[in-house]
Amino acid sequence: MFAFITKNKNDIIYLSLLLFSVGVGPRYRALKSVEAKKWAGSILGLILIIIVSGYNAVHPILSALLGIIVIKAATVKYCHIATFFLMFSYLFFFRMADKFGLQLPSGQTNLIEMILVLRVVGVSFEINGSWLAVGKAKKQEQEQKDVKEKDDEFLEIINPDFLDLFHYAFNYIGLLTGPYYRYRTYNDYFYLPYSKYVDCFGFTINTLRMVPVYISMYLAFSNIWPLEYILTEDHNNRNFVYRMMYPWAIFAAFRQRIYAGMTLAESVCTSAGFGAYPVQGRNRSGHGPTVGYMKLKEMSEEEARNSEYDFNTVESMDVWGCETVVTLRDSMKVWNKAVQYWVAMVVYKRFPIKPLKIHAALFVSVIWHGYHAGYFFCIYACPFYLMAEDIYYKLYYKDATGTKKKVIGFIMWFLRSHSESYQAAAFLLLTFDRIWIYYTSMHHYWYGVWLTFLILGLILNLVQRPRKPKIKGEEKKQEISN
Template identity: 75%
Template sequence: MWAFVQKNKNDIIYLSLLLFSVLIGPYYRKLKTEEAKKWAGTILGIALIIIVSGYSAIHPICSALIGVIIIKVTTIRYCHVATFFFMFAYLFFFRFADKFGFKLSSGQTNLIQMIIVLRVIGVAFEMNGSWLAVVNPKKKGNEEISKINDRDEEFIELINPNIIDLVHYSFNYIGLLTGPYYRYRTFNDFFHLPYSKYVDCLGFTINTLKIVPLYISLYLAFSHIWPLEYVLTEDHNNRSFLYRMMYPWVLFAAFRQRIYSGMTLAESVCTSAGLGAYPVQGRNRTGHGPTVGYMKLKNILWRCGVVRRLSL
């Protein structure tokens, strides 16, 4: 047992942090003010990065801060291009750090770095997209504006958060460890729209978590009966051809259970905190939010019976 714990220490710590993020959700949701929620989420997110990554935390933290600065220094017209090239250039350096004389980071840190890249580049594209769809068409006359109204105005307002809000979005603990990715607009609505107060966050979270024990049990069973290390032994090489051909399939099945458990816990972090709660009338899309009638959803307080979470 102790040997198993030592072998899977990093995964156990990682899953424990995901469980902690799920459990803290109801308390986070009950924070009174918007500023308290934003700062608490950011501080908790940075703390999780440091716990998981150690000294390697400098990579996601520094890259996110520099990316945010680039967004604000460049104009909204070109911020997405500049941010895209910087973040992927840094990701290239991060993935091949050993070629530059630095130590490679763990797989868990790699996941966090990928989420940071998605968030920073994603918000830059959101800002540019809102500018193109809202501000720029006004220069071309009423016909262009009418076309935007006909498609229900995906960007009905200019998205241009200040540098502090960009930092909060980049480091908020919800979805930071494993995902899922959600847009800045969904993140901003979490603080300004009241729908999360009317959704059964606990019920959704419990319903999502029910399957996790099965995933973990299958992973432990597969890993115990068909361990990965056995592939490197001489006994494995002496097995029949069919056995050696089928063994990777069992290892892949075990790996899938590990991924499923992590992703299910990550989704539960969102439902526990109430992120992504919108009325069903918005025809919500994963990580995106409402696809129709967004302005109405912002102005109308729906009753509890028509509110549900966004499936992330």
């Protein structure tokens, strides 16, 4: 028991701090003064950083402050670009600290730094995006065109001062392991009445109930099927089917760890009432309300009291979806949804070169996770699998019904799960030499399977592609020629 505690000391401390953050939520929500609540959240956040990081707390604190200074010093036109490059440059330096004669920070400090990068870069893009959207709306009004209000949240300028940015960056909610939320969500928490009327206790209990299961399964899987075993000679002497399925076990352990952490992080939000919005806003993870935002802001106290709420805005993981969706494309949508939203809004939608959008999004996702080869092997492999998967999905699954759809769905689910497990092995092994040892022991078989599926799919797509119906003019010409 003592050996287990010593080995997992940092994780136990981190878990304890997450549970503490959940427990402090009701007291934090009960604070009446907005200023008191902002300062209490920031002070608590700074204390958590110092407890987790010790002397290395200087890194997340300094990087966030530098990012805030750049946001306020740069013009609104370029603040997002300057902040992006500053924060990711510091993230790179932070992870290479030992190369500069400094102590290499712990994995838990790395998680905090990653969240701060999302927050500081994200708010700079919110500021710039609101400025662009309001300018576009004014131009349309001047040209007497109809303004389409698909999502009207950007029809107001977002321009927080230095102190508000400080409070947003260091608020304890979501600081340890997410979820990512926008500045707008943070600001709404203090000035809209939703947190007073949502059933925080009920949502929190419902969210927390599965955490003991996730932790128990993680401990069981990681002890029965340890990661390091796949690099041993004993593993290599096993039959091929056993070795082929072993990544399922280590990826299952990894998933349970992520589920537990993300679920606790969501519970920190729900216990404080953070991220609650009325359901009529059709709230989306990371984003918040997607329709009628201005109307929600004008909601009276009586309407707020009688509204139905959800916490979709701060939902990170759709656990059931992660386990059951058929395709890798759908799996990517339900895994760490708040971060996926950040990548989509900050990188994919704002990258200027259309053919390179997906590559830019994947590259930023990789470097946000780290510089190890395992992240490239895992994340950058996804598009190649998707190319083959999309072909078979359209040819055989999309229009199938009944038993046929279930059988094809199971096959696609199995292949998707196996592909993710194979990629996850690289993600967890991290370094190129370890990945190469394992993949070589498996003869790199899954890449061969991918290539075979892709080539076969392209051939089947050509053979089964429906011919375009001939137009009447062409039919008449053919009759005359005959």
